[in-house]
Amino acid sequence: MQTVRSKRGKEIKPTLKNENLFFGALFLNVLITVMNTTMFNVAIPSITTQFNLTATLASWVVTSYSVVFAIGTVMYGRLTGLYPIKRLFTIGLILLGIGSTIGILADSYYLLIVARLIQAAGTSSISALGMIVITRYIPEGRKGAAMGKVAAASTLGFGLGPLVGGLLTEYFGWRFLFVVSLIGVLMIPFYRMNVPNEERPKEHFDFNGLFYLCIGAISLLLFITTENVVFLLGIGFLLIFWYHIQNTQQPFIAPSLMKSKTYLTIIAIGFLIFFINFSILFISPLLLASVHEASVARIGFIIFPGAICSALLSILIGKLLDRIGVIPIIGGGILLMFLAVFLFSSYSYLSEWTILFFYLLSSLSFACITMGLPNFLSNSLKPDQFPSGFGILQLLQFFGGATGVSVSGKILDMGTRESLQINFIWKSSNYVYSNAYFLLMILALIAGIVFYFLKKHESRSTLLSKEM
Template sequence: MVVAVNKEKQDIDRLVTVLVFALVISVMNSTMFNMAIPSITREFNLLPTEAGWIVTAYIIIYAIGSVIYGKLADKYMLKTLLTFGLCTFAAGSILGFAASSFPLLVAGRCLQAMGASVMPTVSMIIPTRYFNSENRGRVLGLTSAGMALGTAIGPIVAGCVTSFFNWHYLFIVSLLSLVTLPFFRKYLQEEQQQRYGKIDMVGAAFLAGTLAFLLLAITQSSIWYAALCGLFFMLFLWRIQSARDPFVQLSLFKNKQFSLGIVISGLCSGIGFGIPYLTPLLLQDVNGLSPILSGLYMFPSALLAASLGRSGGKLADLKGNHVLTYIALLGFFVGYSILSIVAGLSPYIIMFVLMFACIGQTFMQIALSNTVSGTLVKADVGVGMGILMMTNFISGALFTTLMSKALEKGSFSVQLNPLLQAQDSLNYSNIYTVLTVLIIIVTFTYHFRFKRYSAVRG
């Protein structure tokens, strides 16, 4: 009996190890292609708005897919979903590698997103199903560390591959995720889920249309795209109120703590994109670094955050999610507020300051994932955590689009932070300043509306 229990524990620990490795590859796949966009643009002679769909299409499908897999997890075994997802991801990687035209490349990225979107949902469900609240933080710390490590490695791998080979071979790197499939199937021991119901694909299509036209309206500054966004959003609202089993369950949002946690998590996720999206542009545009060098300067902070992920999870288990959240918000505040001052100065200074922001981002992922999961009853975990991940990705896409639009405006006449040292980085400083203000707003919101519940449940 003792031997059987020990074997089960060993299998669960191995399952977590496989999950972390899979998350590293999944996050790398998202960040690598950001670095390859200039090369792809030149090869296919694209406009910037056309090339943007390499990322935009991926994010939209990834966000929608995270909720779909969350719903499917209430009906099917996780090993079945992972088999389908990873095989679909591999098919997209093969198509992307062989792509000789831009439409085929986008199709490959869309297929990748359809498969890869299984990972964020699984990364939230496995800690919730296999670990109690006292130990869940440790596992979420490990998964967050895996995501941080993928963020750190992605730009460096992309720079090396595109420099010594070409962007096609990035798809070969993505195929490493297939290595995890037999291990997932071996260590995932679970019963068939008993909840049944249809997935509202019409509602999913309306939501996807809303997101696509929203991002197009921002990037193109088009009132027509904004009108189409409004139309699809109205259709989405009508659908989730009239469908028997809607794509997004409105009943979940009657849980005020869940709703507030979703909002806070979405804002923090969007703020966090100031690291992987905005900072490489700062280092390349203002400091004049190559993509490889900018990735190397960002690597130590992401590696440090990854190494502290497990410690952050243990801290949440011992002291509560609210303690970890305050530490994360402090790291965010220190990092972004100083970046708004030193933007454009020595890259070594940027490298040091990024450590605070990266630690804040990793700790926030652990604390909020743990807290939000605690607001859900067991029957709603799959859908609820899928909605959490979808919100985070949508927020990331929206914040990225807004930041890119702000950078396109040229030099601002208003300097938001009077302490800025390098005037040629005014645009970046202003964006970091706005993000710092948002961090302050999130901190007060969390303190006065969410802390008591988090302390009790965490």
């Protein structure tokens, strides 16, 4: 990181020129980024009808965006070692603008897919660069509060996306969803004015490692989302990537990072929690429509209050994180998630209001954990390790989300005729939903066990940086 010396020769750490303006812009961009992954879900039926698509082709409107977004978060984080952050913010938002403009004008299915790919190449810069700015330029005692603002925007986006997507698609058409994304481009001046100037030293960039990782990760993601065994062939590139980083100077990711038990524990928790949260977001609307006969608009209004409440509480949790530390926040979040999925599995058949309350608990839990894990990394990793370490965490979290949706879909496809009721507290005939939530409860328990080992490492003061 670039430092400045005072007249007395004392080092002065660069800071954001105006934190309020920066975080206002980041909040809006994170909100739009998350909404971009959720509001297009409810527009799929309209897009399918207009272009006369099969279900598989229609799913690529979401899948194509998600695959590029997952890879982009790793790439942008690593590029901060080569280029100034404000330049990367600018490039990312320009790509978002180009993709959104193409989407507004798209008159064919394939042009729509191109628009989504370019959009994802832009929005993937936001979460990666935003977290790196926090770790570089926000003092230790205020990092939790800063991450709380980002978590609040993310949580709000998950709830607001389906609601806004449904209303805009119904009254203005799906192309208007791209207009919402264009708003994010207006934030470029705020980043350029407030992020400090950086003089990045010229260093080697492992393009071969990036290529192997991208091909392997994309293949695995496509296999998870499409279940096409052909994509398993590409996973061999992950083995090539592992061999490459162990035999290359200045590799894309330090091998010692991937050998650290503490780091592997952190990404395991991230994988499991995203598996659970994305599954809840997938199962709950189907449950509301099937069991409670709720309309698309009503489903959005049921999910939205929980998202609003948890977003507001996220800011308070961020401040609490600075006071009591990261371990209690992560542990409390996992415990709350276990409680939420237990209640989902046992009582969500009762009424729509129970689902609203249970969703509030799960989204609040999700905010705690997604704030806690990056904060733990920022306190434990060396500054030059954080961008790639955080990028891999985000990539594995996305794998968890994609896997969760795929597995949950298979459980629901089995129906009640092909499955046995597992949780006998559930008193409705649609117990396949209870079974799906019950699996999530088991995974929350596993996350708790994994967290126990993380806490054990922390209590022995075994920091990640000492392992490497």
